[in-house]
Structure formats: structure tokens, C-alpha cells
Amino acid sequence: MPKFLFRRAKVAARTLARGTAAFRAAGAAAVVLLSLSLTACGGAASGNSDSDKPVVLTTFTVLADVARNVAGDKLTVESITKAGAEIHGYEPTPGDIRKAAKADLILDNGLNLEAWFGQFVEGLDVPHAVVSDGVEVMSISEDSYQGKPNPHAWMSPVNVQIYVDNMVTAFSKLDPENAAVFQANGDAYKAELQGVQDEMKASLAGLPENQRALVTCEGAFSYLARDAGLKEVYIWAVNAEQQATPQQITRAIEYVKANQVPAVFCESTVSDAPMQQVVGATGAKFGGTLYVDSLSEADGPVPTYLDLIRHDADVITKALAGTSTGAPAGAK
Structure with a gap:
């Protein structure tokens, strides 16, 4: 049995027992999750082809791509939203909640980007990291959002280098045996990010x-x-x-x-x-x-x-x- 599966079954059981808002929102989906998890503990095959690797779940595709560059082949990285999806007003599905309950780490952007995220993870015993921590935040200057942080910090490759450092830290805590790999991958990707930043400035100059x-x-x-x-x-x-x-x-x-x-x-x-x-x-x-x-x-x-x-x-x-x-x- 994969080393992460039994913990996930216990997570589902605890979430079911608590009667939290996450369970109330998921309803029957949580019951399905519990059933699937317990079946897997009994010897059924996992639905994840890389079930021997920790699973990292990101809120949208941009974060997933950055995370894959840091994780290399040591982690399985997935995105809640699919290519082309609008992230701000996204409405999680019961399937998303099942996927989150089975993850070993969840990454979100923060800065009020994912307005739905707090309720989404409520009651889930899964660690998560905010990848924008440490970014010099710009504020929205107009309309009803005036004074609130502009969440699109990843549109600066300089900021994404901070995202990478936060991912290296989170991944190393999740999988300490591969900390050196995550650091090396992060350093290499940060060099690529700086190259793209320099290209962009030269192009627009x-x-x-x-x-x-x-x-x-x-x-x-x-x-x-x-x-x-x-x-x-x-x-x-x-x-x-x-x-x-x-x-x-x-x-x-x-x-x-x-x-x-x-x-x-x-x-x-x-x-x-x-x-x-x-x-x-x-x-x-x-x-x-x-x-x-x-x-x-x-x-x-x-x-x-x-x-x-x-x-x-x-x-x-x-x-x-x-x-x-x-x-x-x-x-x-």
C-alpha cells in the first residue's frame, strides 16, 4: 500500500466526523471519498499512477507549471483548475474536494486571488503553503477594490523567483530526502526566470x-x-x-x-x-x-x-x- 494512502483515508474519516462546512458543502462527495479511501487501504489499486510520490495540488495552471519545474520527478503536481479556466470566481466541485483531501500539500497564490479557497480547505487535514509570501505587494488603485492587494504577482518573473523559494521550502518539508534536488531545480529555474525578465525588459524598452x-x-x-x-x-x-x-x-x-x-x-x-x-x-x-x-x-x-x-x-x-x-x- 502506498505510504501516503492510509493517512488520506484517516483524513477523510476525520473530515466526515467533524461535520464541518467543507463536509456540508461536499455532501455525498465526502462519503464517496471515504469509501474509496478505505477500499484502497484494503488493497484496491490507487487512482493515481504515481501513487508512490507525494501529491502537490495547486489552485491554477500557472502555479502547477512553476511547481513542476521545482519538483522535477520527485513529486506529482496537479492543478485544481484546467487550462483556460477563470480563477477568481471559480466554484470548486465535489471532485475537487475529493482531490484535495487526497493531496499531501496544497499551494495557493494568496493575495485574495482565490476567494473560494478558505472554505475549500476548511476541515481538510492537508498542509498548504502560500507561494506569494514575501513578495512586495502592489495595491489596486481604483474601483471598489481600491487599497486591496493586486493578486497577480506572478506576472513579474522577479516575483516568481520568490514563489520558487517558497516552493523549495514547502517541498523540502514534505519530502526531506529530496531537499537538495528541489534546491538545485529551483536555482536552475530561477536563472531561466531572470533570463525571461531580461528579455521582456529589452523587448519593451x-x-x-x-x-x-x-x-x-x-x-x-x-x-x-x-x-x-x-x-x-x-x-x-x-x-x-x-x-x-x-x-x-x-x-x-x-x-x-x-x-x-x-x-x-x-x-x-x-x-x-x-x-x-x-x-x-x-x-x-x-x-x-x-x-x-x-x-x-x-x-x-x-x-x-x-x-x-x-x-x-x-x-x-x-x-x-x-x-x-x-x-x-x-x-x-
């Missing part, structure tokens, strides 16, 4: 001052804009707002007109319809789709975090410099 405005649907680019010396403008502050108000769209239109911004952008996990209204009212080009909250599928444009940063920097630079043709209305 040539933009003229009057073109150094990054206008997006969500205010998710504060850290990237800071690193690259861009002025960040957005329609709404956080995707959890669901849709743009007429006032928000008008504000973006006025800024683009007043500053003659040549191109505007939107993110892959939301509709670009509000930004297309800005395009129609100003004559600016729709510069393209940027990736923030999710990676793409393996055959898509950003299957890894490093690809995500390179893609976004390339799309922004070409559109603002006028060397791309822009994207047609509704393009995603």
Missing part, C-alpha cells in the same frame, strides 16, 4: 514614451507594467466583477483618445467585447489576446509560464510599436 500605455480588460498587469516601465490602464480592476460598467468603458475610451494609444488588449479568460467597444470608439487597434490567469493547452501558444511571459511581451511590443496588424474583432 524601445517603445516611445507616448506608446508606453498598456490598456487591458482586467487590471492584471500592474507587476509586469512596473517591471517594464509601462503605464497600466484597465476597464475593470478584478475579473470577479463579471462585466464592465458603462462608466468603466467610457473611462477607458477617454484615456485612449486623450493619449492616442495605438493598441489595446484583453485577456484569454474573459470576453473581449467590452474592449471592442473601446476599439470602435477610438480607432485603436485590438492588439491581441494576453494570458494571465491560465496557461493554454499543451498545443496552444502558452503551455508554460515562461511561454506566457514571452508571448505577452511580444504581443504588447509589436502592437504598441505598430509592427503587427492587430487582431480582428472578437479574436481570442
Whole structure:
């Protein structure tokens, strides 16, 4: 029997017995988990093909990719959300709770990104680490979220080096025998992150001052804009707002007109319809789709975090410099 399985069965039993909010939310799903866990203890095959390895569960795909680079082949890393999913307003399923109860470590971004996370882990006897701990946090400057931390700290490769250090610490505590491997993997990946940071700054450095405005649907680019010396403008502050108000769209239109911004952008996990209204009212080009909250599928444009940063920097630079043709209305 895999060394982690018996502990997971006990976790499920304790969660069931406590009658916590997590159990109440999961309902019958927790009963199914208990049944499956106890069956596995009796000799049935585990549903995890790498059941001899500790399982690390992350809240979204970006964290999963970074974690895999640190873990190497010593841990099994999974993501709660799938490629293309919107993370802010995600609603966990009973299957997610079953998966979390079987994990050996859960990683979340923190900074109020995963509004659902507290209730999700309530009652689960599974350790978790907040990977953004230690990051120099930027605050949201407008709308109802004013003064709250901007959660998109991973949009700076410099910050992600701090994420890596936190993962090395958490993984070494989980699996002390492989601490040296995690440290070596982390150091190597941090060097790659710094390389991508340097590439991004060099790519965006040539933009003229009057073109150094990054206008997006969500205010998710504060850290990237800071690193690259861009002025960040957005329609709404956080995707959890669901849709743009007429006032928000008008504000973006006025800024683009007043500053003659040549191109505007939107993110892959939301509709670009509000930004297309800005395009129609100003004559600016729709510069393209940027990736923030999710990676793409393996055959898509950003299957890894490093690809995500390179893609976004390339799309922004070409559109603002006028060397791309822009994207047609509704393009995603």
C-alpha cells in the first residue's frame, strides 16, 4: 500500500466526523471519498499512477507549471483548475474536494486571488503553503477594490523567483530526502526566470514614451507594467466583477483618445467585447489576446509560464510599436 494512502483515508474519516462546512458543502462527495479511501487501504489499486510520490495540488495552471519545474520527478503536481479556466470566481466541485483531501500539500497564490479557497480547505487535514509570501505587494488603485492587494504577482518573473523559494521550502518539508534536488531545480529555474525578465525588459524598452500605455480588460498587469516601465490602464480592476460598467468603458475610451494609444488588449479568460467597444470608439487597434490567469493547452501558444511571459511581451511590443496588424474583432 502506498505510504501516503492510509493517512488520506484517516483524513477523510476525520473530515466526515467533524461535520464541518467543507463536509456540508461536499455532501455525498465526502462519503464517496471515504469509501474509496478505505477500499484502497484494503488493497484496491490507487487512482493515481504515481501513487508512490507525494501529491502537490495547486489552485491554477500557472502555479502547477512553476511547481513542476521545482519538483522535477520527485513529486506529482496537479492543478485544481484546467487550462483556460477563470480563477477568481471559480466554484470548486465535489471532485475537487475529493482531490484535495487526497493531496499531501496544497499551494495557493494568496493575495485574495482565490476567494473560494478558505472554505475549500476548511476541515481538510492537508498542509498548504502560500507561494506569494514575501513578495512586495502592489495595491489596486481604483474601483471598489481600491487599497486591496493586486493578486497577480506572478506576472513579474522577479516575483516568481520568490514563489520558487517558497516552493523549495514547502517541498523540502514534505519530502526531506529530496531537499537538495528541489534546491538545485529551483536555482536552475530561477536563472531561466531572470533570463525571461531580461528579455521582456529589452523587448519593451524601445517603445516611445507616448506608446508606453498598456490598456487591458482586467487590471492584471500592474507587476509586469512596473517591471517594464509601462503605464497600466484597465476597464475593470478584478475579473470577479463579471462585466464592465458603462462608466468603466467610457473611462477607458477617454484615456485612449486623450493619449492616442495605438493598441489595446484583453485577456484569454474573459470576453473581449467590452474592449471592442473601446476599439470602435477610438480607432485603436485590438492588439491581441494576453494570458494571465491560465496557461493554454499543451498545443496552444502558452503551455508554460515562461511561454506566457514571452508571448505577452511580444504581443504588447509589436502592437504598441505598430509592427503587427492587430487582431480582428472578437479574436481570442
